[in-house]
Amino acid sequence: MSETMPIEEYLQQGGMLSSPDNVPPRYRGELLRLTASFVDSELAGSAGFADIINDAPGIQERISAARIVLEKTDHAGQVLKIMETFGVDGGRYAAHHPWAARLARDADIGAARHGGDMRLAVFHYPLEGWEDAVVMNVLMGAASVVQLKELSRISYQPLAETFRAILPRERRHAELGAAGLARIVADDEGRATAQTSVAYWYPRVAASFGHAGSARFETLSRFGLRHQPNETLLAEWRADVDAQLSALGLIR
Amino acid sequence: MARFHPLTVTDVRRETRDAVVVTLAPAEEDRGIFDFTQGQYLTFRHKFDDEELRRSYSICAGKDEGVLKVGIKRVDGGCFSTWINENLKAGDTLEAMPPMGAFFTAIEPDIAKHYLGFAGGSGITPVLSIIKTVLAREPRSVFTLVYANRQISSIMFREELDDLKNLYLGRLSVLHILESEAQEIDLFTGRIDAEKCKALFKSWIDIKSVATAFICGPEPMMLAIAAALREHGMRDDQIKFELFASAQPGRARLKVESAAAADQGASCEATVTLDGATRIFKFPKHGKSLLDAALENTMDVPYACKAGVCSTCRAKVLEGEVEMEANHALEDYEVRQGYVLTCQCYPLTDRIVVSYDQ
Numbered sequence: 057m058s059e060t061m062p063i064e065e066y067l068q069q070g071g072m073l074s075s076p077d078n079v080p081p082r083y084r085g086e087l088l089r090l091t092a093s094f095v096d097s098e099l100a101g102s103a104g105f106a107d108i109i110n111d112a113p114g115i116q117e118r119i120s121a122a123r124i125v126l127e128k129t130d131h132a133g134q135v136l137k138i139m140e141t142f143g144v145d146g147g148r149y150a151a152h153h154p155w156a157a158r159l160a161r162d163a164d165i166g167a168a169r170h171g172g173d174m175r176l177a178v179f180h181y182p183l184e185g186w187e188d189a190v191v192m193n194v195l196m197g198a199a200s201v202v203q204l205k206e207l208s209r210i211s212y213q214p215l216a217e218t219f220r221a222i223l224p225r226e227r228r229h230a231e232l233g234a235a236g237l238a239r240i241v242a243d244d245e246g247r248a249t250a251q252t253s254v255a256y257w258y259p260r261v262a263a264s265f266g267h268a269g270s271a272r273f274e275t276l277s278r279f280g281l282r283h284q285p286n287e288t289l290l291a292e293w294r295a296d297v298d299a300q301l302s303a304l305g306l307i308r
Numbered sequence: 309m310a311r312f313h314p315l316t317v318t319d320v321r322r323e324t325r326d327a328v329v330v331t332l333a334p335a336e337e338d339r340g341i342f343d344f345t346q347g348q349y350l351t352f353r354h355k356f357d358d359e360e361l362r363r364s365y366s367i368c369a370g371k372d373e374g375v376l377k378v379g380i381k382r383v384d385g386g387c388f389s390t391w392i393n394e395n396l397k398a399g400d401t402l403e404a405m406p407p408m409g410a411f412f413t414a415i416e417p418d419i420a421k422h423y424l425g426f427a428g429g430s431g432i433t434p435v436l437s438i439i440k441t442v443l444a445r446e447p448r449s450v451f452t453l454v455y456a457n458r459q460i461s462s463i464m465f466r467e468e469l470d471d472l473k474n475l476y477l478g479r480l481s482v483l484h485i486l487e488s489e490a491q492e493i494d495l496f497t498g499r500i501d502a503e504k505c506k507a508l509f510k511s512w513i514d515i516k517s518v519a520t521a522f523i524c525g526p527e528p529m530m531l532a533i534a535a536a537l538r539e540h541g542m543r544d545d546q547i548k549f550e551l552f553a554s555a556q557p558g559r560a561r562l563k564v565e566s567a568a569a570a571d572q573g574a575s576c577e578a579t580v581t582l583d584g585a586t587r588i589f590k591f592p593k594h595g596k597s598l599l600d601a602a603l604e605n606t607m608d609v610p611y612a613c614k615a616g617v618c619s620t621c622r623a624k625v626l627e628g629e630v631e632m633e634a635n636h637a638l639e640d641y642e643v644r645q646g647y648v649l650t651c652q653c654y655p656l657t658d659r660i661v662v663s664y665d666q
């Protein structure tokens with residue numbers, strides 16, 4: 057059984073890789089880019105949410121916010137551990153950027169990466185108070201669930217397993233957000249604030265799915281690093297959050 | 309970053325005509341870091357004429373054997389495996405990194421599970437480690453091994469598997485599939501492909517009872533088996549792959565020596581290859597990294613931290629010379645082979661040739 061095949065062909069046919077020693081150079085680059093984007097987004101998201109703990113209106117909300125901050129940091133740590141097997145200096149990496157830094161609320165950077173890290177553009181915008189943070193968490197939480205379901209099929213098996221373990225906890229974060237939002241919209245003032253926040257965050261979270269017909273997607277899918285195109289994931293997200301928001305009377 | 313530690317070779321046993329089993333002992337103070345999990349591998353390094361090569365080999369010992377053992381089959385043209393098969397002897401020292409890999413599932417002593425393993429040739433090594441460990445530590449679990457080889461004489465660990473069958477009566481079954489040797493049952497002759505899997509799952513293996521399947525072997529065999537398992541209802545999280553190191557080159561190529569010409573220009577002409585496409589552009593020698601220059605020239609090159617930490621932007625310099633401002637990710641041997649972090653990379657020569665594809 058010594059017959060082999062080129063690694064690219066193996067990947068294209070759904071093969072899985074399991075060690076840094078076996079990955080081709082371009083696969084390595086794209087895998088690290090993808091993991092860096094996840095780690096940076098989790099660290100930036102968690103750092104931004106940390107300040108919000110003090111805005112929480114009650115003890116249960118405070119616990120939920122603190123738990124989200126803790127677990128998102130832990131998820132970053134788990135994926136960074138895999139990056140370390142490729143030679144990444146994890147200690148320096150975790151401290152190489154001010155993760156809490158944000159741009160102005162009205163900055164318009166589209167979906168572009170900005171500054172020295174790979175966080176999704178949506179994590180460059182600042183949160184404005186508890187209600188705003190909850191809306192952002194509902195919308196981005198649903199996006200994370202869609203993205204993680206996609207990434208659970210990634211062709212690098214140690215990473216696929218980590219994403220599968222992370223998925224239920226990220227799903228729980230989205231559920232905590234949904235519960236919080238239901239409490240917020242219970243009165244008119246809260247509903248009005250939430251509506252403003254939905255208008256602000258909805259397009260920005262939608263942009264985080266990337267362009268339709270992305271050329272990078274072609275490369276990633278050739279390597280088995282992605283399976284469903286950006287537009288399909290975006291549509292799945294829209295269906296999910298539109299149903300949630302209309303059930304709460306936040307969109308028609 | 310993981311470091312190398314010396315291991316003493318305490319035994320080299322010939323397993324088949326072209327494979328040996330090497331037993332290794334860590335130094336007393338390193339015992340803890342070499343406490344492996346079943347199915348993990350060791351990465352070794354050795355110098356061949358000043359050129360450092362690294363190779364990974366799976367541990368074939370069980371958790372309860374109290375030793376480190378690796379099985380190494382000689383690969384045609386494989387520098388490292390040939391050296392180990394022909395030159396290594398007891399008393400020598402090998403340098404290895406601590407055990408790595410995630411080709412295992414958690415041991416649950418109280419639960420009765422049916423494991424299914426597929427091994428092709430020397431792909432048996434991590435699977436053997438898993439078999440020995442689960443049979444010893446999960447007294448109610450059973451294991452079915454489908455083991456593919458060319459012929460009887462090339463089967464690694466044949467006797468050891470027989471001994472395990474006798475030791476754990478009724479809990480280990482082994483189906484030998486031989487490519488070029490006829491057997492009593494036709495099903496057991498030939499290669500493991502989709503058709504053979506289907507036949508095996510019909511009359512010999514009840515896939516519905518299987519908790520986890522482990523597959524280690526060459527690429528086409530792994531693909532065929534994984535596809536058949538999925539078709540028979542197994543989920544992705546129940547299928548564990550370990551691709552063995554067939555894709556590793558025999559010998560690292562030497563870095564192309566650059567002509568030490570007078571390189572006085574203020575700018576550098578860079579020839580950069582990405583995904584098989586090559587672009588040529590000029591950029592100033594100072595003030596702009598090679599990565600930024602490539603990005604400005606609309607190349608979609610990979611990068612992340614831009615701080616010399618993450619190594620996403622790694623590429624290989626094929627011609628010319630560059631210097632790196634910071635490097636927290638590449639090891640000395642990679643730098644010697646010509647690898648650079650392009651985010652930290654500034655040209656010294658008037659011309660450089662760089663590839664992200666190698």
